[in-house]
Amino acid sequence: MAATVHSLLLQNPNHSSTILKNPYSNIAFPSQSVNFMTPTRSNKSLCITCTTQVQDLSTTAPASQSQDRVFNFAAGPATLPENVLKKAESELYNWRGCGMSVMEMSHRGKEFLSIIQKAEADLRALLNIPEEYAVLFLQGGATTQFAAVPLNLCKPEDPVDYLVTGSWGDKAFKEAQKFCKSNVIWSGKSDKYTKIPSFDELEQNPDAKYLHICANETIHGVEFKEYPTPKNKDRILVADMSSNFCSKPVDVSKFGIIYAGAQKNVGPSGVTVVIIRKDLIGNAQPITPVMLDYKIHAENNSLYNTPPCYGIYMCGLVFEDLLAQGGLVEIEKKNKKKAEILYQTIDESGGFYRCPVDKSVRSLMNVPFTLEKSDLEAEFIKEAAKEKMVQLKGHRSVGGMRASIYNAMPLAGVEKLVAFMKDFQARHA
């Protein structure tokens, strides 16, 4: 029941200039567009002051509130586009004049139907998803799909192949063991998950129901640049794309199933996107919980029970933003640029920083690195946090550092990190 007008005064303490602008010019009213300007960032920290005169100044409302953003290198949930957050903020209380928050809408009402349908249409446009694939918005994360995939595609006695290039692929393999005869055809474990094998040397089982890969290993920073051709009878390749989903173009027609938790590149946690070739739907094992049966969700357009509505809405805003940026070809260019300067800094540090991953399969999304002097790692993380760069600590299972630089991490964030790394090295080499 409140009407708001926002103003923004950016004041850089290192310069006497001030910048005053209103980033809300085209979002205060209901709008499909997210093309408004993203505030620019610099390596300098900004002091932000807001000065607004209101008609009644008798209240105790504070005149300013720091809204400094950090650069958040978390592996997921992860940083989201600022303009998407601003749009969500502007619509949270009353979505486009309907008198409700998206969080309050019946999932069967016309408002939410328009949201989920647009989200699907935009995702289809982004990934050029063929008509013969269903798009499902589900819950439970990739971990739920680790069970759903074999439960839907296999009988208990069916063999399946897993190519294991990191912890997530290994977890997927282990979960599948409950529901079919899952088999590891290659594992990078002995090399501490730093490689992807030549596809020629893989011994695929021709009787396998599918070949499973994890397209990008979030913890180990290993990413498939090409995909193996499944040699099983039905030519089914299944990919967990949680941590590189929508980070680059993908030929969906090469896959039987693509699944991804949203919380890396396309939204908040709580939404799992499943893209599945329709002819693979409808053969779930009798012991499949109804919520893991793709047929139920496909027949009901992801509305069998109440979906995670607000998360789907947020994903929709991100899809819209990715399209507005020019689609995944443009996104991939940006991601390559960011990864390039970070890996270059590591490789040119003379061993001060090290990335253990084979250069040919280094992830554009998750960049793990260690310090030659490992006793400096805690100091590195502490100093970075002081500079408003957070969540750089590596996964507890591998140690060291990890910078996750998903779609929404601006180039400025990576530039700031790289500058910091060089400075840190100069001071500690």
Next chain:
Amino acid sequence: MAATVHSLLLQNPNHSSTILKNPYSNIAFPSQSVNFMTPTRSNKSLCITCTTQVQDLSTTAPASQSQDRVFNFAAGPATLPENVLKKAESELYNWRGCGMSVMEMSHRGKEFLSIIQKAEADLRALLNIPEEYAVLFLQGGATTQFAAVPLNLCKPEDPVDYLVTGSWGDKAFKEAQKFCKSNVIWSGKSDKYTKIPSFDELEQNPDAKYLHICANETIHGVEFKEYPTPKNKDRILVADMSSNFCSKPVDVSKFGIIYAGAQKNVGPSGVTVVIIRKDLIGNAQPITPVMLDYKIHAENNSLYNTPPCYGIYMCGLVFEDLLAQGGLVEIEKKNKKKAEILYQTIDESGGFYRCPVDKSVRSLMNVPFTLEKSDLEAEFIKEAAKEKMVQLKGHRSVGGMRASIYNAMPLAGVEKLVAFMKDFQARHA
């Protein structure tokens, strides 16, 4: 990166007076309190204008934005407390100065840990949950629990008892058939789900692993006022409380498991709360998907994989608000008052409106009713929507009307509905 100050000018076109106030006085800065004023509502529609003078007026920002709320009688997702939405709006972009949205936080970071721990602590306080119960924040809705309950409590050959008082109890029973020997010990289907039997007449199986009820049937408006004593060997009562969770005090110690989708009384969709006696954890069937295994979630404090962080945050805000209102004793009083005036209007309409449910078990949450002249129902719904009362159409399986009047539906909303019903009757009797 924007700093905001909000002002609110309420102008009632039916009166010449204007009200100017700032509802943000104690939320613009990080705060644990949600005790700020909720804007009052009246039956008159309000014209809302915002006038804010900012230093730079050269932008094209609109000077006003309608933020009229509707009264939303949806069965779920459902209306949320206005002050909770306002608090969420104020914190969306930058949670309490940490430089991130809650949607961007690592679920293992200190910020989110503080959120989920406070949510659990507040829920424990609200429901006085004994120490020997675990509280889990999961995904997948009650429908996922329909499978998880038998998978965790039974072997495939174990018998279990279901007392079926509506569609949801029936769905729970059917899903359990996949995983154990589920048996309906009583069904209200022949009476179109309008009754709950005397507990004395129930023929419980002493060998059953548990007795399952749906504490409030959302579609049929049938609510348990007392609970049956389980006569099975282990004395385990399991309740789906999705649609009356936290609407009144409950003696948790009477239950083995209570589960509830959040999207009725305590938050947005995408979060399921499970309260389970700890000794029941740890016996899942081998075919249990890891995400349905209570042991995994209990051992990891609901952080085995990425939880639905933003939804949990929203639930936390609602729990905080319920405590601030005086807890569930006070909430129940408010809910009884709202239900009372609505049922009274139906019962005193001389048959113009009818509620088919036995008076002794009428739900305080979901009030289904029909019109004697059923051809007027479409007109009723249309006119109500014009008056900004939405989602009054009954579930497609039962027809008629349904007013869901959960915790967050203000008394003013029910008063407005009742006044409308009387007026509608006067015009159409």
